[in-house]
Amino acid sequence: MSVLIRISSGPLSSERLPHVLNPAPAASLQAPARKSQSNSSSDHAENISAPAMQQVGATVVFEGVVRANEAGRLIRALSYEAYEPMATNSLTELARDILCKHALIAITVEHSRGEVAAGERSFRLAIDCAHRKEALAAMDEFIDRMKRDVPIWKSPIYI
């Protein structure tokens, strides 16, 4: 099982992060959340084992894109503010909880902070699992709970 959380400045790259950073025993899931983070990005990874990867039958990726209008007004960008380290820690806890509850294999979360222009990606959630139904249910629950509980705020920057 693997959990990888990254909050980084500006729009997300169009490339997904690899789920597997360093193959390691599944016990790493019990490692404590990293409390520190640099100014430029916060990045928290737990690792996935090779046997677990062989069970992956479905990968579902959700990408949130900044839309050109917000509540009827045209915007140039959204600016995201993350309260760290709580934002990274709560995303990590949420990911672990969802991973266990839905019996997933890996969750990778990327979220922007700072300015993201209209049309660019600000959020990506990738879920690896054996079957599809769990992944879709997990994705829906993850995003609902993230919006409610993870201290990241967005502010519109109007044209």
Place this chain on the structure above:
Amino acid sequence: MSVLIRISSGPLSSERLPHVLNPAPAASLQAPARKSQSNSSSDHAENISAPAMQQVGATVVFEGVVRANEAGRLIRALSYEAYEPMATNSLTELARDILCKHALIAITVEHSRGEVAAGERSFRLAIDCAHRKEALAAMDEFIDRMKRDVPIWKSPIYI
């Protein structure tokens, strides 16, 4: 609105197809499904307009990966057989139906035919839409109906 369907030989590339092939008026959705296809791949595209793209707030991508075991036995690969042109036509009709029903902006479907080794991708469904809930519901319904109605068969190739 855009529908792009491709059935091609072997594993899918890790790169997603672009949703926008040739910007064109939305009326192209009413174009008849292409009935012909080459031996090497079948590819059916309808186009997306630039204003529609600006409404995209969420992209959800499902990827199906060949698992190393099938019904408890280790496999080397799955071999997919598509009955053409019915497979491409029925995927196209399904995509149009789901697109209208869930008010989506674009659907791109890629499916392998022939041999796909364990660990490789054989199916990808990408949905662009304004909001997330519709995309997840649409994805679930698309895959259920595809498995029931689209003439593509898989055969295990054991180790």
Place this chain on the structure above:
Amino acid sequence: MTIRVLIFGSLARELSCKDIVVDVSASATVRDVNQALATKHPFKAAFFQSARLAVNHAFAKPDAPVQTTDEVALIELVGGG
């Protein structure tokens, strides 16, 4: 008249062939083709009686007429994707 019914997947592997040829009357419908398949393969009669047939690349209703020049295919899926 003679109707050649294309078969695929595990059914084709099981029967070691790519089609099943059946004889039906000149006014036959899809239902008659299903029945002829069931008669020809009595050990899988229930399967063939309810199996979905496509005529010229579209699913056909039981009452639809069939001609010898039609492309008929048995589309019974067990979860692709």
Place this chain on the structure above:
Amino acid sequence: MTIRVLIFGSLARELSCKDIVVDVSASATVRDVNQALATKHPFKAAFFQSARLAVNHAFAKPDAPVQTTDEVALIELVGGG
């Protein structure tokens, strides 16, 4: 004692500041901080009374004690992502 409560997002823009400083008793709980915020901003009293507070980067229950050295933050979200 003095508690500095960090604020974010539209609330910070509305009040044109990054924190709100309130005075509470030495034995104050999270509930007392909520109440002190509501008293300080009577036009948003209902909001501040029910707003969720994090103490040292974790959501805190109303009964949890608060100390002047704690990092207190008001986490009221309106749909991020």
